[in-house]
Amino acid sequence: MDNFFGSNSRSSLQETIRNQHEKLVKYEKKLGDLVKAYKVLQEEKKALQDTVGALSHNPIQLDQDETGDSGTDTSISTETLKGQVSALTKTINSLNETKNTLEQRFQNDKKLLLDQIDSLKGSIESEQYTQQNLKIEYENAIQSLKNKLRHEQHEREQEQTHHVAMLREMQHMLGM
Numbered sequence: 001m002d003n004f005f006g007s008n009s010r011s012s013l014q015e016t017i018r019n020q021h022e023k024l025v026k027y028e029k030k031l032g033d034l035v036k037a038y039k040v041l042q043e044e045k046k047a048l049q050d051t052v053g054a055l056s057h058n059p060i061q062l063d064q065d066e067t068g069d070s071g072t073d074t075s076i077s078t079e080t081l082k083g084q085v086s087a088l089t090k091t092i093n094s095l096n097e098t099k100n101t102l103e104q105r106f107q108n109d110k111k112l113l114l115d116q117i118d119s120l121k122g123s124i125e126s127e128q129y130t131q132q133n134l135k136i137e138y139e140n141a142i143q144s145l146k147n148k149l150r151h152e153q154h155e156r157e158q159e160q161t162h163h164v165a166m167l168r169e170m171q172h173m174l175g176m
Contacts, residue, residue, distance in 0.1 A: 040098055040101070040102065043094065043098055044094075044095065044098055047090075047091045047094040047095055047098075048091070050087055050090065050091055051087065051088060051091040053087075055084060055088075
């Protein structure tokens with residue numbers, strides 16, 4: 001299979017699979033967050049519908065009836081009022097719980113993100129320090145190689161000068 005596709009194609013496919021896996025994990029997390037948000041919205045919607053229902057079901061009449069039969073109406077109005085207050089209290093409590101839960105999630109996410117930022121800053125500083133040290137090390141190695149090359153060139157020039165002098169002396173001896 002390597003012969004057909006080549007090793008570059010294999011590594012390319014592995015990289016593609018790795019990228020797709022990372023995206024899949026990211027989307028799964030987003031889907032979980034979306035489901036949680038949907039459930040919270042459903043709870044809020046139900047609480048608000050209960051409130052609207054309690055407020056619009058039987059409007060309270062605090063005026064007494066003109067017929068003088070106010071005792072029965074007052075007890076009904078009081079019971080209706082108590083029911084509406086109870087429904088509103090439940091709704092407010094539900095909304096406060098939801099608000100507190102969302103606030104706690106926000107604070108947790110904020111803390112997590114701040115910790116990640118601090119960690120990444122530390123990693124970046126460490127990498128910059130390492131990179132700076134490697135740069136200095138490489139610059140020193142290059143300078144050392146340049147010095148060695150100059151020294152070798154100087155030695156070769158001296159050897160060449162010495163060889164030229166020897167050749168002249170030999171020619172002088174043979175030419176006599």
